[in-house]
Amino acid sequence: MSEMRQVRLSGFGGQGIVLAGLLLGQAGVMEGKYVTGSNSYGAQARGSGCKSEIVFSDHPIHYPHLIIADILVAMSQGAYQTYDEEVKESGIILYDRGRVVPNMELNVKQLGVSATEISLKKLKNKQVANIVMLGALVETTGIVSPRAIRKAIALHIPKRFQALNLKAFHKGMELGKQINA
Amino acid sequence: MVRAMEKYIRTGVKATPFCPGCGHGILMNSILRALDELNMDMKKMLFVSGIGCAAWIPSPHFNGDTLHTLHGRALAFATGAKLYNPDLCVMVISGDGDLSSIGGNHLIHAARRNLDLKVVCANNMIYGMTGGQVASTTPKGFKSSTTGEGNPHRPFDLCKLVAAAGATYVARYSVTQPLALIQALKKAIRHVGFSFIEVLSPCPTQFGRRNLMDRPEEMIQDLLRRCISEEEAEGLAEKELSEKIITGEFEP
Amino acid sequence: MISRWIKSPFPKGVYYFSGNEAAAEGAIAAGCRFYAGYPITPSSEIMERMAVRLKEVGGIFIQMEDEIASISAIIGASWAGAKAMTATSGPGFSLMQESIGYAAFTETPCVIIDVQRAGPCTGQATRVGSGDIMQAKWGSHGDYQVIALSPWSVQEMYDLTLRGFNLSERYRVPTLVMSDEAIGHLRENLSIHSKVEIWDRKKKRGRPPFGTEEEGGVPPMPAFGEGERLLVTGSTHDAFGFRKTDDPEVHSRLVDRINQKILRNRTEITETEDYYLEDSERAMIAYGFTARTSLYVVHQLRKEGRKIGMLRLKTLWPFPEEAVTTLGKRVKKVIVPEMNLGQVAGEVKKFCACEVISLHQTNGEVIGPETIMEMLKKI
Numbered sequence A: 001m002s003e004m005r006q007v008r009l010s011g012f013g014g015q016g017i018v019l020a021g022l023l024l025g026q027a028g029v030m031e032g033k034y035v036t037g038s039n040s041y042g043a044q045a046r047g048s049g050c051k052s053e054i055v056f057s058d059h060p061i062h063y064p065h066l067i068i069a070d071i072l073v074a075m076s077q078g079a080y081q082t083y084d085e086e087v088k089e090s091g092i093i094l095y096d097r098g099r100v101v102p103n104m105e106l107n108v109k110q111l112g113v114s115a116t117e118i119s120l121k122k123l124k125n126k127q128v129a130n131i132v133m134l135g136a137l138v139e140t141t142g143i144v145s146p147r148a149i150r151k152a153i154a155l156h157i158p159k160r161f162q163a164l165n166l167k168a169f170h171k172g173m174e175l176g177k178q179i180n181a
Numbered sequence B: 001m002v003r004a005m006e007k008y009i010r011t012g013v014k015a016t017p018f019c020p021g022c023g024h025g026i027l028m029n030s031i032l033r034a035l036d037e038l039n040m041d042m043k044k045m046l047f048v049s050g051i052g053c054a055a056w057i058p059s060p061h062f063n064g065d066t067l068h069t070l071h072g073r074a075l076a077f078a079t080g081a082k083l084y085n086p087d088l089c090v091m092v093i094s095g096d097g098d099l100s101s102i103g104g105n106h107l108i109h110a111a112r113r114n115l116d117l118k119v120v121c122a123n124n125m126i127y128g129m130t131g132g133q134v135a136s137t138t139p140k141g142f143k144s145s146t147t148g149e150g151n152p153h154r155p156f157d158l159c160k161l162v163a164a165a166g167a168t169y170v171a172r173y174s175v176t177q178p179l180a181l182i183q184a185l186k187k188a189i190r191h192v193g194f195s196f197i198e199v200l201s202p203c204p205t206q207f208g209r210r211n212l213m214d215r216p217e218e219m220i221q222d223l224l225r226r227c228i229s230e231e232e233a234e235g236l237a238e239k240e241l242s243e244k245i246i247t248g249e250f251e252p
Numbered sequence C: 001m002i003s004r005w006i007k008s009p010f011p012k013g014v015y016y017f018s019g020n021e022a023a024a025e026g027a028i029a030a031g032c033r034f035y036a037g038y039p040i041t042p043s044s045e046i047m048e049r050m051a052v053r054l055k056e057v058g059g060i061f062i063q064m065e066d067e068i069a070s071i072s073a074i075i076g077a078s079w080a081g082a083k084a085m086t087a088t089s090g091p092g093f094s095l096m097q098e099s100i101g102y103a104a105f106t107e108t109p110c111v112i113i114d115v116q117r118a119g120p121c122t123g124q125a126t127r128v129g130s131g132d133i134m135q136a137k138w139g140s141h142g143d144y145q146v147i148a149l150s151p152w153s154v155q156e157m158y159d160l161t162l163r164g165f166n167l168s169e170r171y172r173v174p175t176l177v178m179s180d181e182a183i184g185h186l187r188e189n190l191s192i193h194s195k196v197e198i199w200d201r202k203k204k205r206g207r208p209p210f211g212t213e214e215e216g217g218v219p220p221m222p223a224f225g226e227g228e229r230l231l232v233t234g235s236t237h238d239a240f241g242f243r244k245t246d247d248p249e250v251h252s253r254l255v256d257r258i259n260q261k262i263l264r265n266r267t268e269i270t271e272t273e274d275y276y277l278e279d280s281e282r283a284m285i286a287y288g289f290t291a292r293t294s295l296y297v298v299h300q301l302r303k304e305g306r307k308i309g310m311l312r313l314k315t316l317w318p319f320p321e322e323a324v325t326t327l328g329k330r331v332k333k334v335i336v337p338e339m340n341l342g343q344v345a346g347e348v349k350k351f352c353a354c355e356v357i358s359l360h361q362t363n364g365e366v367i368g369p370e371t372i373m374e375m376l377k378k379i
């Protein structure tokens, strides 16, 4: 099976988009997939538009950038509006419920995930909305296994934040189960 | 006492390239005497220089490792060599233009790092090699091939500059003060940290000729007259002081 | 002179590294133990990783006051015996040129990674370009040679940095890894094997460090502090390093040798890759990131039955003349896509008998598949 899946994570600087992309790509490599990942952001480190694009394949990837998304994650209204039309028909959009008002006329599957809200209310930390979203993404798309994400968290997240991130990831997965049911 | 200095001179070297009356030869001699008095092992000495007449003091003459680099960059090359092999005793010998103008940024940063480099700046107050253009060390009012009416700008006080940047041994002497100069060179060699010695060296060809000191001995006499110690400077009136050059040790 | 195999200093495995991180790891594997650099986007991650890794392996790291100081420091360290590297991008690469000439003329092994960004001048600091290819060859004054390699993947950031050190040590020449922002910042699978092959400069006591019997030879290179009383100068010098600034014969012999030692070994140094060239009527010649796009396009067109292929240049300097000449005889048209106004296309024209078309883009973005498709349709 030569499947290629292209994922675009988008939002604004400071939301942890790049980190989520790193964990996702790392998880793919840990599962033996070929992965390419690239990021882009505005000039400031915080606040301007930001995206992380990851391509997964069972074979070496020639063109390493995303051509059209199978999966779009939008963590801000701006990001949603910029990229909502660049998704395959068979694709899926996951958006942050508290931050994005979706366009219901789009002809793709769309799922609202209360990532920021859960992060703030349940985890008492606004920094892990990205990881909640990652949990929902993994649960609803099966792009990589939860186990691989857990391993990636162990590799890339500083020890003192690992428990929080694992918790956020599991909350996201639960959320994914609910909305996808 | 006659000293056997040949061992410090590279085999094959016959004469120095300096003009008659140039102070760089006296400086060369002083450096070798300081090394001899400390019994330094030339096999562990690395001499780094930039570009200019002064940069030829060690290269090819000195019988250790010599690295003759690019104009202004001697300190950067020396930093790499010293950091990688701390067993080397690294001495940088170059001109005023080389070290303080084109290489000025490297100079203040090397001083700031206080890496163990022994820097000897042969200051002839002019760009000697390129034909006597004004330098960052040419005193105000003096003539050069690019300041026919006299230099309109103030010169650097190199010792103050490097001391402010963090050098931990700083001294200034003239080649007309050879004994004090040799003592200072020995101190710099023994000092662990960034040491800087500014050595006033006459250039009759490019500097003297344009400033009413055509003959080599006139420049020597001028330096003898103008170079005074801090103590000697104390009682002097401002006007008298303005034409003097204060020599001595400024750091530590 | 022979190479030796050593245990990889980084554990064997498959990693998800950025190109810049991989380059640092390739350097460490090659035995690089001295790094001097100055921050500049998009290369800084190399310096940041080297700062950490050199500490771990007992090497020396220093952040210098500018790029001139950085390259000068690595040349000094190289003569003190180190395998040494710096990394930069356009503006810094420009500042380094005089010292690159010094390294070439004094035959000093060292590696410079240029993570190219959109120039000229400060240009677009975070955006991609490959406008430094001609500068890599001609940036310093006078006639000299360098080796310049062009990685197209994260794996090659590792492999070619490692190879860059090996070539640099073998031929005593500054070696440039001409990367770009898109490859430097790309993350991808990186395989690190348990063993790596490395070359070290040869040393021979008492032999002249700047001359050989053979015309295109590489002399041995001792280090400072070994008792050889080295005489190193960037002025014209004889075999022992004595300045000879008005001897025409010494000058022409030296200039000739530092050029010939690279040009005569061109087949050993240059590497190219062929894709579908057996039956191609048209071929692309590409390098770096753009070769990824080109290969993607070639695959797509092959599916449609088009007879198109690709020659990838892994080495840019010395220029792989033979491969390009051969291709020029085989196909009717050669297309050279690149992120500059045709720098390599111009070189290809020198060696290709067939028609050569330059497809260029200088907007700070990578050339995407659609752009190449479109360009191809027009011709």
Ligand SMILES: Cc1ncc(C[n+]2csc(CCOP(=O)(O)OP(=O)(O)O)c2C)c(N)n1
Pocket: B051, B052, B053, B054, B055, B071, B094, B095, B096, B097, B098, B099, B122, B124, B126, B127, B128, B129, B130, B135
């Ligand atoms: C980049 C560069 N610019 C200019 C020169 C030309 N140049 C050679 S020597 C020199 C001046 C040297 O003056 P200084 O360092 O004071 O040494 P001196 O000859 O006076 O002893 C200059 C400008 C050069 N070699 N390289």
Ligand SMILES: [Mg+2]
Pocket: B052, B095, B096, B097, B122, B123, B124, B125, B126, B127, B128, B135
């Ligand atoms: Mg001078």
